[in-house]
Amino acid sequence: MAKSILAVNAGSSSVKVTFYTFTNPPRAIADAQVSGITAPPATFKYQRGEFKQKEQPQENLATPQDAFKYILQRCFSDPELSEVASDNDLAYICHRVVHGGDNFEEIEINDDTLHRLEALEDLAPLHNFSALEIIRLCKKELPSVASITFFDSAFHQTMPLHVKTYPINQQIAKANGLRKYGFHGISYSFILRSVAQFLGKPAEKTNLIVMHIGSGASICAIKEGKSIDTSMGLTPLAGLPGATRSGDIDPSLVFHYTNEAGKLSPASTKDMHLSMAEEILNKKSGWKALTGTTDFSQIAVENPPSEAHKLAFDILVDRILGYIGNYYVKLGGEVDALVFAGGIGEKSSLLRRILAEKCSSLGGVEEDQTVKDISKGGGKGPRTLICQTNEQFEMAYHIVCSRS
Numbered sequence: 244m245a246k247s248i249l250a251v252n253a254g255s256s257s258v259k260v261t262f263y264t265f266t267n268p269p270r271a272i273a274d275a276q277v278s279g280i281t282a283p284p285a286t287f288k289y290q291r292g293e294f295k296q297k298e299q300p301q302e303n304l305a306t307p308q309d310a311f312k313y314i315l316q317r318c319f320s321d322p323e324l325s326e327v328a329s330d331n332d333l334a335y336i337c338h339r340v341v342h343g344g345d346n347f348e349e350i351e352i353n354d355d356t357l358h359r360l361e362a363l364e365d366l367a368p369l370h371n372f373s374a375l376e377i378i379r380l381c382k383k384e385l386p387s388v389a390s391i392t393f394f395d396s397a398f399h400q401t402m403p404l405h406v407k408t409y410p411i412n413q414q415i416a417k418a419n420g421l422r423k424y425g426f427h428g429i430s431y432s433f434i435l436r437s438v439a440q441f442l443g444k445p446a447e448k449t450n451l452i453v454m455h456i457g458s459g460a461s462i463c464a465i466k467e468g469k470s471i472d473t474s475m476g477l478t479p480l481a482g483l484p485g486a487t488r489s490g491d492i493d494p495s496l497v498f499h500y501t502n503e504a505g506k507l508s509p510a511s512t513k514d515m516h517l518s519m520a521e522e523i524l525n526k527k528s529g530w531k532a533l534t535g536t537t538d539f540s541q542i543a544v545e546n547p548p549s550e551a552h553k554l555a556f557d558i559l560v561d562r563i564l565g566y567i568g569n570y571y572v573k574l575g576g577e578v579d580a581l582v583f584a585g586g587i588g589e590k591s592s593l594l595r596r597i598l599a600e601k602c603s604s605l606g607g608v609e610e611d612q613t614v615k616d617i618s619k620g621g622g623k624g625p626r627t628l629i630c631q632t633n634e635q636f637e638m639a640y641h642i643v644c645s646r647s
């Protein structure tokens with residue numbers, strides 16, 4: 244039997260895993276995810292063909308590594324999933340790694356490349372560490388299978404220099420790699436291809452404003468198939484707020500957070516070496532700080548349970564609008580579509596409706612297909628689309644295209 248591809252997407256609140264056939268295009272054999280890692284109890288969802296299952300595991304799945312181990316054990320022990328019962332059935336494992344630094348192409352993991360990626364761990368504190376833990380686990384538990392990493396940041400390498408550059412001392416910036424990188428690029432790459440196909444245009448002639456709104460949220464301006472700007476920066480903290488992230492703030496806020504702030508010693512968690520400020524802004528801010536929940540489905544409701552929930556919703560709408568206006572102007576008003584994606588972008592019709600209403604000045608802005616048209620406005624202005632993004636597919640597709 245032909246071997247399969249295992250694609251792993253460790254997000255900040257979820258681990259999504261899909262097994263694919265080694266065919267062009269890859270076909271999903273089974274799909275498993277653990278979501279709500281930051282809002283326990285976590286939920287396990289499993290799909291194999293027509294068979295669907297959803298449950299709350301007894302085990303405490305508090306980290307992406309726990310979630311991955313659990314998923315693997317569930318899939319390998321499913322008697323109906325005969326295609327993948329052990330590492331012998333796998334040709335490749337693809338891993339989404341959020342921060343790739345100056346690596347733009349996929350990388351096959353060996354001791355040397357793993358060390359190089361370990362050097363980037365601090366730059367995506369909610370992501371790279373977990374992805375690398377999963378890679379280390381695969382190396383140990385599935386040693387015969389090659390692990391290939393794909394980088395979220397690679398898609399944004401086309402951003403112009405004046406967009407990528409922070410106006411700080413350039414010697415220090417260059418020596419330390421301090422620039423805008425941008426993330427969610429595997430998702431943007433999938434969305435660009437799917438939406439261009441849907442619109443019947445070549446990707447290299449397609450202009451989009453894409454919103455990937457999940458536990459981490461970002462927006463990307465795509466001109467003629469290339470990223471020209473995106474809201475995340477050196478790290479995924481910049482730009483829009485998220486489940487536990489502040490998004491953009493005045494950087495000086497850090498020095499005024501407490502009277503003691505200047506005196507704090509760095510709080511290094513055992514494995515991640517985060518400074519206290521980084522930890523607060525990455526893990527203790529966003530929806531969690533405002534409302535106590537990281538579950539946006541409790542916030543995006545017609546009658547919010549508290550003023551704080553309403554405020555959280557209004558903040559997200561306001562920040563997204565700021566970027567849409569910015570990118571609409573940068574694209575010279577030539578936008579084929581505004582695209583909603585990511586857990587919140589795909590599922591919250593309320594967020595989409597409010598944003599569409601507020602974007603009506605752009606000329607008319609408004610489920611189980613990959614791309615769905617929800618435009619209103621009689622053909623004036625950009626169309627509004629929902630795209631069910633699929634980072635696992637994107638990685639498997641690249642493997643099939645480049646290695647078969």
Ligand SMILES: Nc1ncnc2c1ncn2[C@@H]1O[C@H](COP(=O)(O)OP(=O)(O)O)[C@@H](O)[C@H]1O
Nearest residue numbers: 254256257457458459538539540586587590591
């Ligand atoms: N119906 C819904 N309405 C609003 N938000 C939702 C809904 N369903 C899921 N979400 C939110 O989507 C987010 C997860 O998005 P996802 O893109 O899967 O996250 P990750 O960052 O882990 O990849 C969570 O914050 C969850 O609360």
Ligand SMILES: CC(=O)OP(=O)(O)O
Nearest residue numbers: 254255426457459479
């Ligand atoms: C980059 C990022 O924030 O990813 P996610 O939304 O999957 O957490």
Ligand SMILES: [Mg+2]
Nearest residue numbers: 254255457458
């Ligand atoms: Mg994600």
